[in-house]
Amino acid sequence: MPESDTVTGHSGGPALSQERRLVTEIPGPISRELHARKASAVARGVGTVLPVYTVAAGGGVVLDVDGNSLIDFGSGIAVTTVGNSAPRVVESVAEQVRAFTHTCFMVTPYEGYVRLAEELNRLTPGSGEKRTVLFNSGAEAVENAVKIARSWTRRPAVIAFDHAYHGRTNLTMALTAKNMPYKNGFGPFAGEVYRAPVSYPFRDGGMGGVEAARQAIEVVEQQVGVDNLAAFVIEPIQGEGGFIVPAPGFLATLAEWCRANGVVFIADEVQTGFARTGDLFAVDHEGVVPDLIVTAKGIAGGLPLSAVTGRAEIVDAPHGGGLGGTYGGNPLAVAAALAVIETIEADGLIDRARSIEKTMKQRLTAIQQADPRIGEVRGRGAMIAVELVERGTTTPDPGLTKRIAAAAHAQGLVVLTCGTYGNVLRFLPPLSIPDHLLTEGLDVLDRVFRETR
Known part of the structure; x- marks a missing residue:
């Protein structure tokens, strides 16, 4: 630049x-x-x-x-990736404000939501048919990704990983590993959440990614059981846990095991998504195609927005009316997100x-x-x-x-x-x-x- x-x-x-x-x-x-x-x-x-x-x-x-x-050197915790006042974002949001600020997509919908869903379906990993649903925050999107996975698999259990951070709602606190300040005194937490070891090269003796993944899978098979398991939820690079980059092969081995066993592989790209890691998404570094990908933070240049995008048959599993929210895909945030995508690509x-x-x-x-x-x-x-x-x-x-x-x-x-x-x-x-x-x-x-x- x-x-x-x-x-x-x-x-x-x-x-x-x-x-x-x-x-x-x-x-x-x-x-x-x-x-x-x-x-x-x-x-x-x-x-x-x-x-x-x-x-x-x-x-x-x-x-x-x-x-x-x-x-x-903070970007509002990886939110203002394209800048705090990126020209296309400012202009797009100002134009939308003049038109209307809200109608609720579930009441009288608008084209921007559909266009952003089309863009996310285009940009996220994988070439198959995809669907997208929009929410407000990363935690809300993670929680809905779990809902979708449970609906599709008809299984209850979810695996999170050591050092994970996924949010501050009740379910995402259960998925989060660190007690203070995120969990202490706020329980009891949502059930059927289990934890597995992650690849942490600085602290696991240089263990290779494939071996680390096999250890995690062994814990899951012994302590949870495949027949009970709906999803793995994992950050491709852990954020609050310490920017931990797993050893090569870790993510790919987990994703392969999930696909073989009918388990939904959910990539939490809330902090890593939208060009932050030198690829559009962090899973792209290893060629991993998640079943569901969760995005937020950098998606809308500072406006509150998040998304779950993934394989059409999985995202479409919940019944009509089972997903949504009053502000999910707010028109101003959608306008900002479309401008963010344009900025990433054009600049x-x-x-x-x-x-x-x-x-x-x-x-x-x-x-x-x-x-x-x-x-x-x-x-x-x-x-x-x-x-x-x-x-x-x-x-x-x-x-x-x-x-x-x-x-x-x-x-x-x-x-x-x-x-x-x-x-x-x-x-x-x-x-x-x-x-x-x-x-x-x-x-x-x-x-x-x-x-x-």
């Missing part, structure tokens, strides 16, 4: 300068005032990673109420994600060579992470991870943490980030690692 010093305003507003600029401490005084208001008005359970209050965002920066401009954003991966891995690997506290650099595309450990060991170091993240925030770089052990720094820059900001963000990280003990 060419260097650019500004992002043009798309609603009559001023251009947004593409620079890191700190005019106050982070967070600044107005952000602190707003955060005090948040504490007295918003539920305590809603956490905030970095309490700087946004007034504008785009390209690769977030501008706060105090006039600080921060480099964005070559899959190649851009691969370019970002090359730059980030090269720099982060150089930092790792000078700092033994970085146990591993991993990820694909613009979904990259470093796992931090105690020096010379594989023991997780969540304290160091928090200190590194806080130091980066103080210097105007938005980064996120994740991982079952709380010891992973994850980087999710928007694909719209200019090269000079990507380089500067990595310079900040280099300095932070050298200065933080």
Whole structure:
């Protein structure tokens, strides 16, 4: 992507300068005032990673109420993949707002929903006949994928994996592995959910993907039984669990076993989908064709939308009226999603994600060579992470991870943490980030690692 010093305003507003600029401490005084208001008005359970209050965002920066401009390595947790104010998205949504904001597709439908379903059927893996249904959030789509799988198989059990994250609804909390902060005190959870080991190359002794898959299958066959099993639900690259990339062959072996045993293979591509990993979908890296694929986050440029797409005979299994929701496939979100797809294809954003991966891995690997506290650099595309450990060991170091993240925030770089052990720094820059900001963000990280003990 060419260097650019500004992002043009798309609603009559001023251009947004593409620079890191700190005019106050982070967070600044107005952000602190707003955060005090948040504490007295918003539920305590809603956490905030970095309490700087946004007034504008785009390209690769977030501008706060105090006039600080921060480099964005978070993308709203992989949501604003094409940018926070991508021109086609802004224009498409504005046009739809002028027409109508809502009718409910289940009452009086509209062409946009149908067109987006056609596009998702075209773009998702597999060449057979497919169907799509739209929802609001990733968790809602995962839950409906399970409903669809149970309806088609007439079986109850579902397999999730170690380190998984699938959402915050009751069923998706059951599918999620990590207790705090996602599950603690919120049970009892939905039944007939079982867990199997995942391929985690950094922590499973370099076990190959095929062998790791066979171990997981053995657990499933012994503890659940094929005749009871409706579906496997798996993230092709685990998100909240630590950006864990399974060893080659793991996903393909699981998918092959599922197909042979009439089990629905559900790929949760909520965080990995829509060019984030350097392919349109993460399963494309191994040529895996899931029975159902769940998408959300980057699908609509920041508007709430999700989808389940898959084999027609499976998606069509539920009875008429069994799927849907008041806001599912809202016209504004649909318009945004169609513009996102156009932007990815027209602007070559899959190649851009691969370019970002090359730059980030090269720099982060150089930092790792000078700092033994970085146990591993991993990820694909613009979904990259470093796992931090105690020096010379594989023991997780969540304290160091928090200190590194806080130091980066103080210097105007938005980064996120994740991982079952709380010891992973994850980087999710928007694909719209200019090269000079990507380089500067990595310079900040280099300095932070050298200065933080």
